Each structure stands twice: as C-alpha cells, then as structure tokens.
Amino acid sequence: MHVFLETERADVDAAVQIAGVIWRIRTDEFRGLVDASSSFRRLLLRYTEAFVVDATHTATCNSLHRVTQRCARWLLASQDRVGSNTLRFSHHALALSLGIHQEGVTGALRTFDEAGWIEVHRGYLNLIDLEALERASCSCYGATKARFADLSGVVV
Numbered sequence: 001m002h003v004f005l006e007t008e009r010a011d012v013d014a015a016v017q018i019a020g021v022i023w024r025i026r027t028d029e030f031r032g033l034v035d036a037s038s039s040f041r042r043l044l045l046r047y048t049e050a051f052v053v054d055a056t057h058t059a060t061c062n063s064l065h066r067v068t069q070r071c072a073r074w075l076l077a078s079q080d081r082v083g084s085n086t087l088r089f090s091h092h093a094l095a096l097s098l099g100i101h102q103e104g105v106t107g108a109l110r111t112f113d114e115a116g117w118i119e120v121h122r123g124y125l126n127l128i129d130l131e132a133l134e135r136a137s138c139s140c141y142g143a144t145k146a147r148f149a150d151l152s153g154v155v156v
Helices: 027-036 038-064 067-082 091-098 102-114 130-136 139-152
Strands: 086-088 118-121 124-127
Touching: 027 038, 038 067, 038 139, 067 086, 067 091, 067 102, 067 124, 067 130, 067 139, 091 102, 102 118
Parallel strands: none
Antiparallel strands: 086 124, 118 124
C-alpha cells in the first residue's frame, strides 16, 4: 500500500500470518501499471479505503469486544481472505494479531472446538460452522465484510 500511496518508505514491518501464495512485483513496474490503468488505480483506491475501514474496526474491536468475539472475527476474516476453511497459523500469531496472551487464544479456540464450530489441530484448524462463528463474532466482522464488498465488488 505504501508504494501505491507514493510514500518513500514504510515505517512498519509486514508479517505473514497464514501460509499461502504471494506475488511480488518491482516498484517501478507496479507504478507503471497504476499509471497506465485508471480502472486498476480506482480499484486500489477502493481497496485502500476498505483497508482503512478494516483497521478502524480492528482498533475499536480490540478495545471493546470480548476475546471470543475478536477471535471469531479473525477466523472468519481469514477464511474470507484465504478462501478455505482450513487455516494454518500458530496460536502465537493469532495472539499477536488480537493483542492478547496466547492463553486467551487457546481458551477461545477450545470454546469453539467444544461447541463443534471448529476442529483444532497442531499448526492448523478447520472451520466447521461458519454461521455459528458469525453469531459469536461482534458486528465488526459483518460491517467490514460488507464494506469490502461495497468498495471493491469482491469479498476479501
């Protein structure tokens, strides 16, 4: 996003939370694509707005909602982005994302596992009942998902 916004450097580090495929492009090539296509530029602007909305919801969510609600939101949002009900990540990575201790993540996942909504395995889990997870999540999940869909035409 920093390259798209034409900042000289990013003041943050990026971390991969879930294994998958990533594409890489040189900065000058990316900027050339943005300059050459107004529809691509418009899509990136819409994504940037949706990203800011998501960041705002995340900050609010992390300060106001219970751990189980936040954990359900993160699982659902990850499933949306990955496109699979199998998520590979560590409890430590999830704890960092939610800003809580690892024990809190373990407790929330145990609650979901005992309810039959997920199956927890070492290094990954399977989401079984997305509707139950959505009911357990706070309203931030639905609001962010709807905003991404409104702005981009794609649910991410």
